[in-house]
Amino acid sequence: MKTNLLFTLLLMITSSFALQAQEYRVITSVESIVSSGLGRSRIINALEDKDYKEYTSVQTEEDNTRNKSKRSDIRVKNFEETKLLNFFNLGGIRFQNIAANDALLTSMINDMTTNGWELAFVTSAVESDGGKSDGQGIFVTRYIFKK
Numbered sequence: 001m002k003t004n005l006l007f008t009l010l011l012m013i014t015s016s017f018a019l020q021a022q023e024y025r026v027i028t029s030v031e032s033i034v035s036s037g038l039g040r041s042r043i044i045n046a047l048e049d050k051d052y053k054e055y056t057s058v059q060t061e062e063d064n065t066r067n068k069s070k071r072s073d074i075r076v077k078n079f080e081e082t083k084l085l086n087f088f089n090l091g092g093i094r095f096q097n098i099a100a101n102d103a104l105l106t107s108m109i110n111d112m113t114t115n116g117w118e119l120a121f122v123t124s125a126v127e128s129d130g131g132k133s134d135g136q137g138i139f140v141t142r143y144i145f146k147k
Contacts, residue, residue: 023147025117029105032086033128033137041084041101043108048078082108087139109143117145 026046032039055069084104085097109119121144128137 024120025112025145025147027108027112027143027145029084029101029141029143031084031101031139031141033088033126033139034086035088035092036090039086039088039138041086043080043082043084043104045080045082046076046078047080048076050074050076105143112143112145117147120144120146 028044029042030044031041055067055074057065057067057069059065082104084101085094087093087097089097113119122141123144124139124141126137126139
């Protein structure tokens with residue numbers, strides 16, 4: 001009888017933890033892959049919350065009114081911006097810059113985990129230099145943490 005009661009109590013406690021809402025935070029790194037070191041590289045962390053519903057419209061066959069959200073209302077004005085180094089300098093790819101960026105990103109991840117966040121997902125994308133006349137390129141990584 002005691003075993004069943006203890007098992008039921010334990011099951012209720014673990015179930016309540018599983019049902020708690022999770023909180024997520026997205027931090028983005030943007031690393032320039034523009035040759036000659038002319039680009040800008042940063043870690044960006046929004047310090048204010050936005051509710052996507054405030055800027056969402058529903059399109060239907062009967063009502064296809066365009067979304068009238070103002071860009072100025074959507075913009076986040078409070079954010080952390082951590083400077084990173086560019087992948088390239090005048091001499092070409094700069095491996096020390098990549099190592100420095102890795103050290104800063106590691107520090108950021110360690111700080112987040114120390115503060116109770118768990119790194120849940122990492123996703124990245126690149127828009128690379130399209131040839132001689134392009135001269136553009138960024139490497140974007142999104143770090144998605146949950147609590």
